[in-house]
Amino acid sequence: MKMTSQHWGMIFFFVYLIPYAAFVLLNAFRPDLMEQTPISGINLAILSGFGLIIGAFLLALLYGFLCKPPKQNS
Amino acid sequence: MLYTPSLIAVIIFFAFVGLTLGLSFYLARGAKSSQGYFAAHGQIPWFINGIAFAGDYLSAASFLGICGMIAFYGYDGFLYSIGYLAGWIVALFVIAEPIKRLGKFTFADALDAKFNSRGIKFVAGISTLVVSIFYLIPQMVGAGVLIQPLLGFPHWAGVLIVGTTVIIIVVTAGMVSTTWVQFLKGTLLVVFSTILTWMILDRGFDTSSTNYKGYTFQALHDITSPQTAPATITHPGGKTFDLVDTVATPFAGKPYLVYQQQGGNERLLFKADPTDSTTYLETQTISQTANLTFINNIPRGLGDNQANLQPVGHMARLPDGKTETGPLGPLQFLSTLQNSEVVLWGSEVIKEDDGTTHTIYYQKPTPGSQVLRPGETPTFKGIRSNDPFAKLDFISLMLALFCGTASLPHILIRYYTVKDAAAARKSTIVGIASIGFFYVLTLYIGLGAMTSGALDVTNSNMAAPLLARSFSELLFAMISAIAFTTVLGTVSGLILASAGAVAHDLVQSVGGIHLSDHEQVRLAKIASVVVGIIAILLGIIFEKMNVSYLVGWAFSLAASANLPSLVMLLFWKRTTKQGIIAAVTVGMISSLAWILLSADTYSKVYGLPADQALTPFSQPGIITIPLGFLTLIVVSLMTPRARELAIHQPGSSPAAS
Numbered sequence: 251m252k253m254t255s256q257h258w259g260m261i262f263f264f265v266y267l268i269p270y271a272a273f274v275l276l277n278a279f280r281p282d283l284m285e286q287t288p289i290s291g292i293n294l295a296i297l298s299g300f301g302l303i304i305g306a307f308l309l310a311l312l313y314g315f316l317c318k319p320p321k322q323n324s
Numbered sequence: 325m326l327y328t329p330s331l332i333a334v335i336i337f338f339a340f341v342g343l344t345l346g347l348s349f350y351l352a353r354g355a356k357s358s359q360g361y362f363a364a365h366g367q368i369p370w371f372i373n374g375i376a377f378a379g380d381y382l383s384a385a386s387f388l389g390i391c392g393m394i395a396f397y398g399y400d401g402f403l404y405s406i407g408y409l410a411g412w413i414v415a416l417f418v419i420a421e422p423i424k425r426l427g428k429f430t431f432a433d434a435l436d437a438k439f440n441s442r443g444i445k446f447v448a449g450i451s452t453l454v455v456s457i458f459y460l461i462p463q464m465v466g467a468g469v470l471i472q473p474l475l476g477f478p479h480w481a482g483v484l485i486v487g488t489t490v491i492i493i494v495v496t497a498g499m500v501s502t503t504w505v506q507f508l509k510g511t512l513l514v515v516f517s518t519i520l521t522w523m524i525l526d527r528g529f530d531t532s533s534t535n536y537k538g539y540t541f542q543a544l545h546d547i548t549s550p551q552t553a554p555a556t557i558t559h560p561g562g563k564t565f566d567l568v569d570t571v572a573t574p575f576a577g578k579p580y581l582v583y584q585q586q587g588g589n590e591r592l593l594f595k596a597d598p599t600d601s602t603t604y605l606e607t608q609t610i611s612q613t614a615n616l617t618f619i620n621n622i623p624r625g626l627g628d629n630q631a632n633l634q635p636v637g638h639m640a641r642l643p644d645g646k647t648e649t650g651p652l653g654p655l656q657f658l659s660t661l662q663n664s665e666v667v668l669w670g671s672e673v674i675k676e677d678d679g680t681t682h683t684i685y686y687q688k689p690t691p692g693s694q695v696l697r698p699g700e701t702p703t704f705k706g707i708r709s710n711d712p713f714a715k716l717d718f719i720s721l722m723l724a725l726f727c728g729t730a731s732l733p734h735i736l737i738r739y740y741t742v743k744d745a746a747a748a749r750k751s752t753i754v755g756i757a758s759i760g761f762f763y764v765l766t767l768y769i770g771l772g773a774m775t776s777g778a779l780d781v782t783n784s785n786m787a788a789p790l791l792a793r794s795f796s797e798l799l800f801a802m803i804s805a806i807a808f809t810t811v812l813g814t815v816s817g818l819i820l821a822s823a824g825a826v827a828h829d830l831v832q833s834v835g836g837i838h839l840s841d842h843e844q845v846r847l848a849k850i851a852s853v854v855v856g857i858i859a860i861l862l863g864i865i866f867e868k869m870n871v872s873y874l875v876g877w878a879f880s881l882a883a884s885a886n887l888p889s890l891v892m893l894l895f896w897k898r899t900t901k902q903g904i905i906a907a908v909t910v911g912m913i914s915s916l917a918w919i920l921l922s923a924d925t926y927s928k929v930y931g932l933p934a935d936q937a938l939t940p941f942s943q944p945g946i947i948t949i950p951l952g953f954l955t956l957i958v959v960s961l962m963t964p965r966a967r968e969l970a971i972h973q974p975g976s977s978p979a980a981s
Contacts, residue, residue: 270410274722284698307757
């Protein structure tokens, strides 16, 4: 099956939705976990926030790459 | 806090306004037709359009509201940044390409592409107007907030200047000028925020309690009881104060040490440090009588024998007993703050029988680990409680931010300014890059302002410009002028979206009036003037409202009214025009009703007790967005499928199944 931009869009949407939902639910129900400092003395709240912002950009780039129109043979 | 107007700020501000107006007049010849006026002929290059997305989207709420919330409370403001950025995922992956293929000028065009229904045009047009006006109010209020320190004009003057400038921008060249103003604003905002962040990191932290104006807040140590407090203190400014019995003051029975100036009226209050009860920290008091305002018991003003609130914000303690850090890297900045102690400010209001009100702003040394965790603002503190409705309120807001971006009419019309679906996709990627980068910077700008010694304790919205002032007057002037263009760019987009809804959707499609191309543009210009005047009036009326809060409402409204129909139209073949009309109507009315009956509206707008509110929590999205989907499904199943119209755009395909 040839993947269209719409198919890729839906896949990437759910790939992003899962961590975003987890982030929101963790903040709502286990905000204490967000105070952990797993890397370089920076807490999970900031690491996950940066992760969601940078992750959105990387997914957007990948989507743009995958949705490039195929090169035409002259 | 009273501000001294800055001449350099005035010059730069008027240079910016002149530049944007000159640009608009220059571009006016390119917007004579409706295609030019509403969609810039669909010829905006994708990269320009992507930056213009940032200029359109990064509103006063983002720049002033988020930075201010982070500066006053810490991490919680960053939650808005994350939610706002995440919303672009829906825009890129779900909405961008189909809406470009289906629409022409407005969001209603896309919804109506398969049905040619006046009912759809009507509800989509009304929804556009309602969402845009909710979004306009905080932008205009933000303009008024900025004008006071920048030019020394009253609030209404700021609203009037921005409103008039935007009306001229939109009337002269519609989407053409709006796009270039937004591009200019997006570029300046990102570039100068980067410069500001670099300066914050280069400055690092120090533990001095002296603000950027040279005023040092005093601390009294080793006080085990009020009786052990020093009878006399001398402030670094040279004034001497005597300890007085609080019984003779309005602060009897309150936990303050009260010192009265020898031979003068100034009165200083000290409050115990919550982390060390033997240390008392200097406070600032605003007293308001029927017609006079006093600061620390001295008439407020900038002249001799008058007093002004002092700028605040400093570190109480750094890791390893250091007094300063020197330049810090981006991650080092955050880890240092995590292990430090920051002085935040709280407030207490005391009312006297004669109506005099005393607001005491006191220092709250707070561990950095607490500043950088969620749940410290009044808005989000509920997530640290056991109240399920408070948690639902938070989830509901984050859902609305996620779903709202792709439903905002002024964002959606920007997809019609590029030539095809691929350009729409690429411009959204550029938008995500620039917007995401800016939102990362908001955390540094907010935290930098928190420790800048430049904050106004009475006004969180001024945090970013005042942070710039702690570096230099020139940077303050630039950042303030950019904040103004921030408002100009967003308001231009909102007014254009509203004008399109009136001229293209409501009058022409619903009223059944056929307009020539020229008449359509003229009507849109008239509608722009009317909406602009309404925005000016609302900006003046809502002066005291919180800027970022109203934007949250606009997101909830847009997500509830518009998103269910947009998504189902694209992904469910069984969608009918009746289903769309019902979903937009139910989503809009239910979210609006929920907002108007919520605890936040009761307390902040009506001035009524919050516990009298009829809804269990304030943010409607978690109820009203699913309700919109459910309404569309039920009504569509109950109504016959209409024969679909052919969609004539080259290379287009019908909605996917």
